Amino acid sequence: MPGAVFLRGDRVTLRTLEREDVDFVHEHKNPPGVRRSFIWPYPENRDDVEEFLFEEDDGTSLLACVEGEDDDPEPVGQVGFSVEDRTRAAEIGVWIARPYWGEGYGTEACERFVDYAFDERNVHRMSARVMDGNAGSRRIWEKLGFEHEGVLRDAEFMGGEYRDMHVYGVLEDEWRERDDR
């Protein structure tokens, strides 16, 4: 049973990550589709996952859940960010388990999370990076009104070739204007 609700969206709730979520994360982060989306080509066993989730404390990370059978929350992915104290610049990252792709859960989870970053954490700027070829992830930032700010050429390697990294960013005032629409 996933942890307490921390942020609530229409379909997606963002909950505290608990020890019992390790199995979900472990199972769904390792397969190629997902691990390619956040560019981590290394196997992660349960201990690695647990260490990553609970022993690195320089960011904030939440479990994204939807309503499952019997109204129980069903985990679908993870969203998190890290902030630089002085510049108030943050970077967001997200992944959604393969069976739940194409439902817009990633977009909803990120939208709610970016709200939180600007409204509660006093972030000035939110960045997101996407590897070339990851159309699903790019669409999230474009739908949310992030601006495409640059292309770091050949900065990644996947599928046997060097790939560009796209950098997206949204500023606090842009996000608020969008919210006012």
Place this chain on the structure above:
Amino acid sequence: MPGAVFLPGDRVSLHTIEEADLEVLNRNVNDPRVRRPMTSASVTTMTETQEFYENVVCDDDGVNLLICVDGDDGEDDSDDDGDEDESDGDPEAVGDVALFDVDERTRSAEVAIALDPEHWGNGYATAASRLLVAYAFDERNLHRLQARVMATNEASRRIWEKLGFVHEGRIREDQFDDGEYRDTHYFGLLESEWRAGND
């Protein structure tokens, strides 16, 4: 007396950083003219520079080198009487260069430079950076180098443009200096471009 020459050049050479050089590094990293464009607002004590020496210079995947000007480069001093003065001949330490965030898998790294403001305007930064870039591609087998420059820092931007780095993006307001949020320019250079430019 600086450490051994690691990358010799015409006007500047890059030497190993020794404990005796830490004062130059510490002075630069605290000088507002140097640290602010490098986006550091932190106080760095000699103790911390000592730790930097132990943890980064001596024990890291990156490369940190001391920029030295030949004592007879002719930039300095005053006396044109032809006499040897005490600085003549000895290489003078003017700053440091770094190859850092080396990612062995993607063959990419970032470059950065800090130069004593007393020695600005002589092309030393470009000369030193050129040596480091050549080393990164020729000896370290890197595929891509990145340099970041705050939008207000024209002098630094020119270094990377002269070396053929391509402007890849302008990341808005991710830095803060002089009371305002500032943009950062991202520059990148690929191995193939470097080779084409040096043929």
